[in-house]
Amino acid sequence: GAVVSQHPSWVICKSGTSVKIECRSLDFQATTMFWYRQFPKQSLMLMATSNEGSKATYEQGVEKDKFLINHASLTLSTLTVTSAHPEDSSFYICSAAPQETQYFGPGTRLLVL
Amino acid sequence: AQKITQTQPGMFVQEKEAVTLDCTYDTSDQSYGLFWYKQPSSGEMIFLIYQGSYDEQNATEGRYSLNFQKARKSANLVISASQLGDSAMYFCAMRDDPNFGNEKLTFGTGTRLTIIP
Numbered sequence: 001g002a003v004v005s006q007h008p009s010w011v012i013c014k015s016g017t018s019v020k021i022e023c024r025s026l027d028f029q030a031t032t033m034f035w036y037r038q039f040p041k042q043s044l045m046l047m048a049t050s051n052e053g054s055k056a057t058y059e060q061g062v063e064k065d066k067f068l069i070n071h072a073s074l075t076l077s078t079l080t081v082t083s084a085h086p087e088d089s090s091f092y093i094c095s096a097a098p099q100e101t102q103y104f105g106p107g108t109r110l111l112v113l
Numbered sequence: 114a115q116k117i118t119q120t121q122p123g124m125f126v127q128e129k130e131a132v133t134l135d136c137t138y139d140t141s142d143q144s145y146g147l148f149w150y151k152q153p154s155s156g157e158m159i160f161l162i163y164q165g166s167y168d169e170q171n172a173t174e175g176r177y178s179l180n181f182q183k184a185r186k187s188a189n190l191v192i193s194a195s196q197l198g199d200s201a202m203y204f205c206a207m208r209d210d211p212n213f214g215n216e217k218l219t220f221g222t223g224t225r226l227t228i229i230p
Contacts, residue, residue: 003120034217043204043220044158091156095218100146100165102208102218104158
């Protein structure tokens with residue numbers, strides 16, 4: 001299947017700092033990428049849809065000023081968690097679809113102390 | 114609104130036996146796509162199998178098959194000859210348009226499958 005990478009895989013930061021997570025499509029171009037968040041023992045919750053060259057579309061209840069998304073090229077989308085707090089600690093995972101199937105990155109575990 | 118229901122929070126199956134993971138869905142759309150993903154403890158989401166709403170035949174991928182019953186709105190995953198490496202969380206998901214990848218997925222709550230040696 002198609003390859004989607006994420007970086008970093010793990011990040012630990014202090015409360016109040018900002019964290020940037022990158023999502024790359026390695027062998028295809030993606031005009032749209034998706035960002036999900038997953039809390040322990042729960043399902044994936046869609047946070048936002050990242051659109052190349054335009055603003056991201058956020059799901060209801062997701063603060064767009066808190067979770068900044070930039071999709072500057074056809075292979076890269078970034079999610080920045082601004083002024084992170086312990087409640088932002090979670091597993092963040094992105095996905096993209098070369099055709100009809102969405103493929104996921106390996107995910108990023110964020111721990112905010 | 115779309116909804117995916119997975120009623121089995123956990124299942125224990127003997128190695129080499131077949132296992133069926135249940136998934137029912139609710140949608141008013143005529144066109145949609147159904148997916149199953151496997152999530153091992155590492156967290157990655159591994160694509161297993163896909164079924165389009167207009168596909169007349171059940172999808173199969175190696176040991177995985179999707180028992181698609183459109184009238185009952187069910188899309189159960191069948192794993193034949195289970196292996197220890199099949200132990201993981203399994204998520205059923207649905208997308209509005211079966212042919213357009215750039216549409217968001219709606220996920221079920223998942224089923225934790227444990228294979229017993």
